[in-house]
Amino acid sequence: MSKDEKLKNFIRNFVDEDLENKRYSFVMTRFPPEPNGYLHIGHAKSVCLNFGMARDYGGRCNLRFDDTNPVKEDVEYVESIMSDVRWLGFDWEDRLYYASDYFDKLYECAERLIRTGHAYVCDLSPEEVREYRGTLTEPGRDSPYRDRTPEESLDLFRRMRAGEFGEGEKFLRAKIDMASPNVNMRDPALYRIKKAAHHRTGDKWLIYPMYDYAHCVSDAIEGVTHSICTLEFEDHRPLYDWALEKLDWPEPRPRQIEFARLNLEYALMSKRKLLQLVKENYVSGWDDPRLPTLAAMRRRGLTPASIRLFCERIGVAKKDSWIEMEWLDKAIRDDLNPAVKRVMAVVDPLKVVIENWEEGHEATYQAPYFPDDPPSMGYRDLPMTREIYIERDDFRLDPPPDFFRLAPGREARLRWGGFIRCREAVTDASGEVTGLRATFSPEPSPAEGGARRPAIIHWVSAAKSIPATVRLYDRLFLTPRPTGDLDGELNPQSLIVRDTARLEASLAGAKPGERFQFERLGYFLLEAAGPPPVFNRIVTLKDGWARRSKGKKPA
Ligand code: ATP
Ligand code: MG
Secondary structure, rough: OOOOOOOOOHHHHHHHHHHHHOOOOOEEEEEEEOOOOOHHHHHHHHHHHHHHHHHHHHOEEEEEEEEOOOOOOHHHHHHHHHHHHHOOOOOOOOEEEHHHHHHHHHHHHHHHHHOOOEEEEEEHHHHHHHHHOOOOOOOOOOOOOOOOOOOHHHHHHHHHHHOOOOOOOOOOEOOOOOOOOOHHOOOOEEEEOOOOOEEEEEEEOEEEEOHHHHHHHHHHOOOOOOOEEHHHHHHHHHHHHHHHOOOOOOOOOOEEEEEEOEEEEEOOOOOOHHHHHHHOOOOOOOOOOOOOOOHHHHHOOOOOHHHHHHHHOOOOOOEEEEEOHHHHHHHHHHHHOOOOOOEEEOOOOOEEEEEEOOOOOOOEEEOOOOOOOHHHHHHHHHHHHEEEOOOOOHEOOOOOOOOOOOOOHHHHHEOOOOOEEEEEEEEOOOOEEEEEEEEEOOOOOOHHHHOOOOOOOOOEEEEOOEEEEEEEEEEOOOOOOOOOOOHHOOOOOOEEEEEEEEOHHHHOOOOOOEEEEEOOOOEEEEEEEOOOOOOEEEEEOOHHHHHOOOOOOOO
16 A cells, blocks of 8 residues: 555545535645643644645645633643644644634624524523423424514624623524424524633623634635534534525535544543643643643653654544554654664662672673664763662562573673673662672573573663663553543552663763663653753553553563
């Protein structure tokens, strides 16, 4: 399958059809976030889809803030959304729009719907509206205000705008069909009274358009051809089309196409839940690296390319599903694997004294930064001294049968170096192992060499390593499909801070923003130069998570 074929999906089929039939002569899409939270990986799917389609068809994609609800919106969100879209690698050029820019036009269109008999002002209270609406199996009932003359409705609508009525006292609704099998068509609300200042229009408006009405008209104003949205809007499409038709909007009108939203296992994507996690301090902020927000992923160390790759691979479908986190992890690894140096770091150090080396004895090994293709990234020196650190995890006093690394009397190979045999474990009063005494040999000892190849473990020189803090991030939730019960479902081990970690000496010159693979541990980003330098774990190595969830240690 060629790349082009792979990128084919049902949305592109629609677009191809529309271009062929000359319904449109070009492609115009938009990404329409509501500025009421930070963008997350689900939004990234929509960004990649909308901007990606525009790019591939030589069209354009607008960034439009759907800021029709003054109460929940904020400029902080507007700014974060813009920087996230740019970071993902997309550009709206000079086409930055706000639904609030269209408030005058939306108001004018609403008056037009009233004058032409397609909308009326209704005085039912919210409870009454619910009663009149009917159910999925029963039709609704006409509002007693449905037959108001256009003149009367127009007068009331203008007085709503002037602030004569309180919130909930009156609203403007479409006059469609209270018996429609589609509840969205039972005279839905178009405008409501809301006495709140808006982050862009200030206190100019006391009435605000409803999302469904504002969205289709905004799309039409911008000349959008394909209005791509998530599946829950499928039942709203008749309303989308209805409004533009009743407004006599000139053809070609935008076409709404729905696709399945992204649900990612071990993550929660509801903005309400994300806000709760932030506001109630379950996490340190919108960019806490455990969140599925783009700000968090950027901070953790993901590249925009890995997110685009992930979105491309999961594709678009017409049916809701959950995507395994492993897909995202794999995209991250596939992106970083060919690009970053392999180095050694010990996050939970256990000191080993090499008994058969004298004080001050030193050796230097040369190790390639990229073992699969050494010339591509070159080599660095690894100093070895009489005292080294290994990972505490690589030693067991009483090794279980399936543990093949270091234990008393056993031999292991130091990555890029020689062999150490553990002679003795030093313990403190409580029995905790505080260090090892070992002998070194450049070759495996014959006794063990033949029977079983010693395990290879990573290490650093004690004297010539750099103290560092390493933050080990993990899934925020324990359950793959969290319901949102934060106290029951959060993973208490989602962040483990190792502040006695040690890095090999070559990392002394690393710059914030640089990424590395710490051999056997995962991919890491240097977030702050320090001292001590602070590294974030971006992702574990393959199967790291699966092994840990079975109670085993990462390979
Ligand atoms: P809400 O409307 O509840 O505030 P939302 O997640 O729909 O939340 P929007 O700001 O309206 O947030 O979303 C902007 C765009 O991103 C919309 O077109 C929406 O369809 C799309 N989008 C949001 N969440 C996802 C998701 N999980 N997968 C794919 N697209 C999404
Ligand atoms: Mg939405």
